[in-house]
Amino acid sequence: MKVTINDVAKHAGVSIKTVSRVTNNEPSVKQVTIDKVNSAIKALNYQPNLAARNLAGTKSYVIGFIYDNPNAYYIIDMQNGILSACKDLGYELLIHPCNSTAANICKELTDLVKHNRLSGLVLTPPLSEDPVILAALDEIDANYVRIIAGEKVDTNNGLAVLVNDRSGAISITQHLIDLGHKHIAFLSGDHEHASTKERLAGYKQALTNNQLSINDDFIIDGKYSFESGVQGAKDLLKQRTRPTAIVACNDEIAAGALFAARLEGVDIPAEISIVGFEDSPFSRQTWPKLTTVHQPNEEIAHIATELLIAKRKDKPAQLGKVFLPEPVIRDSTTQVRG
Amino acid sequence: MKVTINDVAKHAGVSIKTVSRVTNNEPSVKQVTIDKVNSAIKALNYQPNLAARNLAGTKSYVIGFIYDNPNAYYIIDMQNGILSACKDLGYELLIHPCNSTAANICKELTDLVKHNRLSGLVLTPPLSEDPVILAALDEIDANYVRIIAGEKVDTNNGLAVLVNDRSGAISITQHLIDLGHKHIAFLSGDHEHASTKERLAGYKQALTNNQLSINDDFIIDGKYSFESGVQGAKDLLKQRTRPTAIVACNDEIAAGALFAARLEGVDIPAEISIVGFEDSPFSRQTWPKLTTVHQPNEEIAHIATELLIAKRKDKPAQLGKVFLPEPVIRDSTTQVRG
DNA sequence: GCCATAAGATATAACGATATAGTGCGAAGT
DNA sequence: ACTTCGCACTATATCGTTATATCTTATGGC
Structure with a gap:
């Protein structure tokens, strides 16, 4: 029933070690022998037993x-x-x-x-x-x-x-700048994630590249969560001069910002543009659908x-x-x- | 370095088979011996090797x-x-x-x-x-x-x-009926899923329980997707008598329905109530937050x-x-x- | 032509568990 | 008192690979 390395060896007329050499692409086997073994493997539909490999070898696969x-x-x-x-x-x-x-x-x-x-x-x-x-x-x-x-x-x-992430943040921020935005805010994710630092750096870089000033009141600390997005956007909307655009550190934060905007009766995108980061499926399931940065x-x-x-x-x-x-x-x- | 069954056996002064019996809760071992073996296992911090078990035994774990x-x-x-x-x-x-x-x-x-x-x-x-x-x-x-x-x-x-699912659908539909809704529509999921059939049956049951008629125009075929929810809700909103409430077969469909409602300028829940099914995280991230059915x-x-x-x-x-x-x-x- | 060396292959010991067969010993049956 | 049985346990084969040591045969150098 079960095909083992012994069956293959017998079928090919070689030792089991030779079969092992072939299956592991090890050197010191003639091409003729390799072919013999491979056709035996195919003929018998041999599949190496993982547990045995694991037990005997140094690799666990x-x-x-x-x-x-x-x-x-x-x-x-x-x-x-x-x-x-x-x-x-x-x-x-x-x-x-x-x-x-x-x-x-x-x-x-x-x-x-x-x-x-x-x-x-x-x-x-x-x-x-x-x-x-x-x-x-x-x-x-x-x-x-x-x-x-x-x-x-x-x-x-x-x-x-x-x-x-930095280049992604530069691109998406540039997109907002190209749309004429000058007051662009940033909702950050957890600071333990390097992505937060990189995305923030990209955001700042894009502003600088376009001779726009960096406004610290527009950079809000937060976490990678919907609730953090809600809170961050609320804080932004309370400020004397509201931003006209928000870069959220990921889609969840952006969805939270969308939610907060609706709470305050602010129309997106007419009054404020919002972008996310990640292109997760729900960025297509929000209202309006999120502009975001795609990660494969x-x-x-x-x-x-x-x-x-x-x-x-x-x-x-x-x-x-x-x-x-x-x-x-x-x-x-x-x-x-x- | 690595602790094996042999080490445990030696430490406990028994054979490896006895150790095996203990670790597998097999019968025919005296309590005294079990205790001896267990304390040896604890002392050496022994963990059975999965590959070996797999190879030797009939169970793979x-x-x-x-x-x-x-x-x-x-x-x-x-x-x-x-x-x-x-x-x-x-x-x-x-x-x-x-x-x-x-x-x-x-x-x-x-x-x-x-x-x-x-x-x-x-x-x-x-x-x-x-x-x-x-x-x-x-x-x-x-x-x-x-x-x-x-x-x-x-x-x-x-x-x-x-x-x-049937009882869940009955409960959530009853919730809508308790709110005074009489024109309740249903957005179905894939018909290959038995859940769709059950949830539909529960919806119908709840209507029947309350002497409400079942309107076939209010039961829309669909799939378990956001897009299907969008399309289904659009179809419902076009009808001469609009439903005042929608039971969606899952949260994604409900999110789609929410989206379609916004497209048509219909306020949720003021004009139409919508419920989902599943209580997935994004049911808390929509606007408004979804009433749904929780599955643990x-x-x-x-x-x-x-x-x-x-x-x-x-x-x-x-x-x-x-x-x-x-x-x-x-x-x-x-x-x-x- | 002979030895050193490497290439190509083999035989067999490991790996660490479980499974099988077998042993010793006390209790029960006749 | 002698077999029989079953419990508690041991010794060892076994699973299907890889790793190690060894053997054989070609190849090249002098």
Whole structure:
């Protein structure tokens, strides 16, 4: 019933180690032999047993996805991207939601890696940006790829996929400036996320690029949540000079700002334009539909996983890749009123 | 470095088989011996190696979560519920998103079970309601628990956790009737989902219970999507006599209806009350916040997983459990206008 | 032509659990 | 008193791979 490596070896007339060499792309096998083995594998529909590989070998063929993020859309996209890369490369995925601020988070993660002998980890913010956690993982020599906000790949990053949030923020802010807005506010996300810092920097950069002054009253501290968006927008609307546009640090905050505007009877976009960041599905389900910045999360996760697995195969080490988020113009932004 | 069963056996002064018996709660071990072994396990911080268990034993200690559902909130909730049960019981989770209408879906799932020797499957709609898929799984004698819409546990269901969507729909429709609404419309979800049928039946039941007539023009076919909600609500708003309230088959459809109402300049809830179903996070992020029906998805998934694993342990077979979704009153419903 | 070396393959020991067969010993049956 | 039985436990085979050590055969250098 079950086809094992022994069956393949017998069928191909070679030893099991040779079959193992072929399935693992190891050197020292003649092409003729490789072909013999491969056709035996195909003929018998052989699939290596993961548990046995795991037990005998040093690689587990299992990668872990570690996250601490309440954004379901983001997580699902990431999972799907990782999963598609895993499927292509014969790996399996272990998902591990966690609390990055838990006291024992380092032990939790290192135990996870050790107990499951994980081949690698995909880390998302804020875990991917926490030096204490990274140090703990380095100590046990764990493989990981970080998904982080940043502008260019460099060796200090380790293996990383960068999302250039700054450039995305510059583009979307420029979009507002191009519409004639001069009083543009910023609703920030959690400060533990580097993305918040980068998006804020991009917002400021765009203002500066256009000789617009930076008004500190227009930069509101907050968190990556709907409620924070509601509160932040309320605060903005109370000010003597109201902004004519708001850059929200993500779509949820933007949705909260939309909500607050409605509470105060402010029409969006006629009176105030609002933009989000992320292009999550619900940015298409608000009224009006949100202008936002698109991040190809599934692709980001796919590439990250490929990098991670490639590293283990000792291929020419590619250190990372940078993604440029692009604006998506919908209905929550318009020309500033004369 | 790594603690194995041999270390535990040596430390406790027994054979490895005895340790195995203790860790698996098998009979024929004296209490004194059990205590000795357990204290050795604790002293050495022993954790059984999953790969070895998997390879040697008949159980894999891995359960699969199979889903075909674009609703990220739902999936994340389910994953978390399954994961928490798995953690308690020493199991691992393999997630498997798929396309339930793919031609080779049966082979895909049976191969998945066979190749990973999955201990069991958690199936969600529409997969959990597809007789062809269930038959294929029965054929290979796979263990599974179904999460389905229904009213009572019975042996025909196999292992199942039921969500009494009908009662939820009755309650929420009754809420509208209690507010004085007599012209209540229904926006349906996909007809492949039993939940659609059940929710429609509950809606009708509530009308009947209150001697209100069922108007077929007020029952609009659709799908579980925002766009479908937009279209359905548009159709309703065009009718000669507009409904004063709408029951949407889920929150996404309700959000779509909200959007369509705004497009047409119809005030919610002043002119029309709208209710959703599911209580997903974004039902709190719409304007106005949605009145909806709460489903404890995480708990449902947790219980389902416990049932699944308990079955494999040959405990007194409990067949299932029924959940009653309850209305959550927010701001999208109000007294009908005099 | 002979030895050193590498390439290509094999035989077999691990990996860390569970499963199977078997042992010793006290209690019960005749 | 002698077998029989069942409980509590041990010794060891086993699962399906990878890893290690070893063997054989070609290849090149002198």
